[in-house]
Amino acid sequence: MASEYLKWKYRDVQPDEPVVLTKKQRRQNWWHYHKRHVLIAAAAVLIAADWAWNVLSQVHPDYQIAYVGSAPLTEEDETRWETRMTALGTDCNGDGRVTVQINQYLSVQEDAMYTAAANVKLLADLDGRESYFFLLDDPEGFQRDYEVLQEDWFPVENGLYLARRDFWEDRTAEHMEECACLWKRLLEEIS
Numbered sequence: 001m002a003s004e005y006l007k008w009k010y011r012d013v014q015p016d017e018p019v020v021l022t023k024k025q026r027r028q029n030w031w032h033y034h035k036r037h038v039l040i041a042a043a044a045v046l047i048a049a050d051w052a053w054n055v056l057s058q059v060h061p062d063y064q065i066a067y068v069g070s071a072p073l074t075e076e077d078e079t080r081w082e083t084r085m086t087a088l089g090t091d092c093n094g095d096g097r098v099t100v101q102i103n104q105y106l107s108v109q110e111d112a113m114y115t116a117a118a119n120v121k122l123l124a125d126l127d128g129r130e131s132y133f134f135l136l137d138d139p140e141g142f143q144r145d146y147e148v149l150q151e152d153w154f155p156v157e158n159g160l161y162l163a164r165r166d167f168w169e170d171r172t173a174e175h176m177e178e179c180a181c182l183w184k185r186l187l188e189e190i191s
Contacts, residue, residue, distance in 0.1 A: 066131035
C-alpha cells in the first residue's frame with residue numbers, strides 16, 4: 001500500500017538533467033574535496049627531504065677527542081688540536097678529507113645539573129666507543145672513576161694530558177688501526 005502511495009505522490013517528478021561542469025568548476029570541485037590530502041602529502045615530502053638532506057650532508061669525523069676538564073677549551077686550543085691531528089691523521093672513512101671532532105665534557109662544580117648532563121654524555125661516548133683520544137686535566141681521577149684508559153698518558157700543554165682508550169672486550173672503536181697509528185705519530189711529534 002505504501003508503495004502505491006509513493007508512486008502516486010511522485011508521479012510527476014522528473015529526474016534532474018545532469019549538470020555539465022566547465023573545466024574550471026571541475027578543478028574547483030576536485031580541490032574542495034582533496035586539498036587536505038594534497039597538503040598532507042606536501043608536508044610529508046618536505047619532512048622526508050629535510051631528513052634525507054640531514055643524513056646525506058652529515059659529516060662523520062675520522063677521529064674524535066674527548067676533552068674532560070673543569071674549564072672549557074679555548075677556541076685556539078681546540079683549533080690547534082684539530083689542526084695537529086688533521087695534519088698527522090689519515091682519511092679513515094673514505095670521504096676524501098681528514099676530520100677531527102672535539103667533544104667537551106665539563107665538570108663545573110657550581111652547577112650540579114650541568115655536570116650531571118655532561119657525565120651522561122660522557123658515558124654515552126664511552127659506551128658508544130666514539131672517542132679514542134682523551135684530553136684530561138686529571139688523568140688519575142678519570143682512570144679511577146671510569147677505568148677506560150691505557151696507562152701511557154703524557155702531559156702536553158696547559159696542564160693537560162693526552163691519553164688513549166683501552167678496550168677490554170671485543171667491542172673496539174671504529175678505525176682502531178688508524179687511531180693507533182695516529183697515537184704513534186703524536187708520540188713522535190711530542191718527543
